[in-house]
Amino acid sequence: MKNRIWILLALIMTLAFVPLLAGEAEGKPDDDSFGLNTVYYNGKYYPTLKEALTAVYMSKPAGVAELYCKTGADVGPLTHGHVADDIIIYGNGARVSGGEYDMEIDTYMFDRNTGNQSETGSFLDKDITVKVYDLNGIAAWGQRNTNHTINLYFENCKNMNRIYFTNTANDKGRINVTLSGCSFDANQGSNANTSVYSNAPGDILISDTTFTDIAVGLNINHKSAGVQNITLENCTFTDCALSASTKTYGAPVRIVARLGATTNLTVEGAKFHYSAGNQNVGNGDVLIGDGRYDAPEKQGTVTLQMTDTEADVVVQKAMYYDEAGNVTDPQKAQTTVVSRSDMLIADTDNHFILDCHDQISLVGEKQATCIAEGYTGDRVCSVCGMVVEKGKSIPKTEHNFQNGVCTMCGMAQPSEPAAVPPRTGEGNQRTLWLALLLVSGACLAAAVLARRKGRHQA
Ligand SMILES: [Zn+2]
Ligand SMILES: [Zn+2]
Numbered sequence: 001m002k003n004r005i006w007i008l009l010a011l012i013m014t015l016a017f018v019p020l021l022a023g024e025a026e027g028k029p030d031d032d033s034f035g036l037n038t039v040y041y042n043g044k045y046y047p048t049l050k051e052a053l054t055a056v057y058m059s060k061p062a063g064v065a066e067l068y069c070k071t072g073a074d075v076g077p078l079t080h081g082h083v084a085d086d087i088i089i090y091g092n093g094a095r096v097s098g099g100e101y102d103m104e105i106d107t108y109m110f111d112r113n114t115g116n117q118s119e120t121g122s123f124l125d126k127d128i129t130v131k132v133y134d135l136n137g138i139a140a141w142g143q144r145n146t147n148h149t150i151n152l153y154f155e156n157c158k159n160m161n162r163i164y165f166t167n168t169a170n171d172k173g174r175i176n177v178t179l180s181g182c183s184f185d186a187n188q189g190s191n192a193n194t195s196v197y198s199n200a201p202g203d204i205l206i207s208d209t210t211f212t213d214i215a216v217g218l219n220i221n222h223k224s225a226g227v228q229n230i231t232l233e234n235c236t237f238t239d240c241a242l243s244a245s246t247k248t249y250g251a252p253v254r255i256v257a258r259l260g261a262t263t264n265l266t267v268e269g270a271k272f273h274y275s276a277g278n279q280n281v282g283n284g285d286v287l288i289g290d291g292r293y294d295a296p297e298k299q300g301t302v303t304l305q306m307t308d309t310e311a312d313v314v315v316q317k318a319m320y321y322d323e324a325g326n327v328t329d330p331q332k333a334q335t336t337v338v339s340r341s342d343m344l345i346a347d348t349d350n351h352f353i354l355d356c357h358d359q360i361s362l363v364g365e366k367q368a369t370c371i372a373e374g375y376t377g378d379r380v381c382s383v384c385g386m387v388v389e390k391g392k393s394i395p396k397t398e399h400n401f402q403n404g405v406c407t408m409c410g411m412a413q414p415s416e417p418a419a420v421p422p423r424t425g426e427g428n429q430r431t432l433w434l435a436l437l438l439v440s441g442a443c444l445a446a447a448v449l450a451r452r453k454g455r456h457q458a
Contacts, residue, residue, distance in 0.1 A: 091135025201226025
């Protein structure tokens, strides 16, 4: 009985958590119930996302506010939709159709009673987490004013406009950003200049996301005293950094940190594509450092760890470009051509160490003897430890008999050449089994006889 209760409990837990894990809108009302409205929140329907976000803010939610969009709906234009609470938006394939497309966070003071911007209102007053699923065209924007942490999570949002946060007024507040399965495409309404920009400390993880026709796709200009950890996994950049207007800093991936800031970038399996006739403006696929004429001479720490990625990585120092945007000092830029099989290992002093796995040491090599096989040894990269080529076993050597004894292992020389195992061996064994069978049969017979005899006597 007890077991059944546990099974039931496990079943209930599984059913309860599966929709959460899959990011599905479990509490979504039927599309028919929306009428002309497009967003549902807490028992009411709203014509636009903007109005729903105002309703969330005015409701002073204690927990996570959950918004549901009508499947595939146009949730209206959105400019600076104020967000200051934990919210989840289930987009259901709906799209933001205009304005600046953005949720505004920690930029303006708002009043929770009127839902309006107010001189006597407040900035962000707590750490918040904003999750958005399947909502196309959306953006998040802010100019930080507080120390509160902002966690942003976007999953399967297509043609997102941008994520853009500056920290000029306050450089302490962390921003953590996760993008999974999203896309940015300037041909489909995404901001053509930059897709993801942050100068705050925090962790940024972007996976399975595409960037198309963006001047500076991932644009990091770290201006705090903290650490950014940025990871790109399986992202594709197509025809990015073509724009002449961003010639002095444009790159599909651009990472700059000011003195005192640290940015660690990890790139795994990125692809940089340029369609026929296109090439980037000349700062490589990944640009580290600010080479502009007015950039600070001393800049912060940027490290790059990169695997499974073919890319030109360019490191620039200030005044590589002059004020007119022409190259003045070629010495101030260094290009490293990295093939897919190469690896860049993060290095605090020099950004990275290029490892082409060509510094080889032999590991585990062993000579064969007359009693043990040998091994040619594995060819191992002495920089990263990767096994470049597995070794092979080497067959045993012959014994070296002298005066009836092997001079190497001391084994006595067999007196005569070992014969092929005779067929008689098999026959002999059969005879032995037969004999055993006979003996045991005789014993059994004797025992039975003895018992009978005993019974008669009783
Ligand atoms: Zn290596
Ligand atoms: Zn031997």
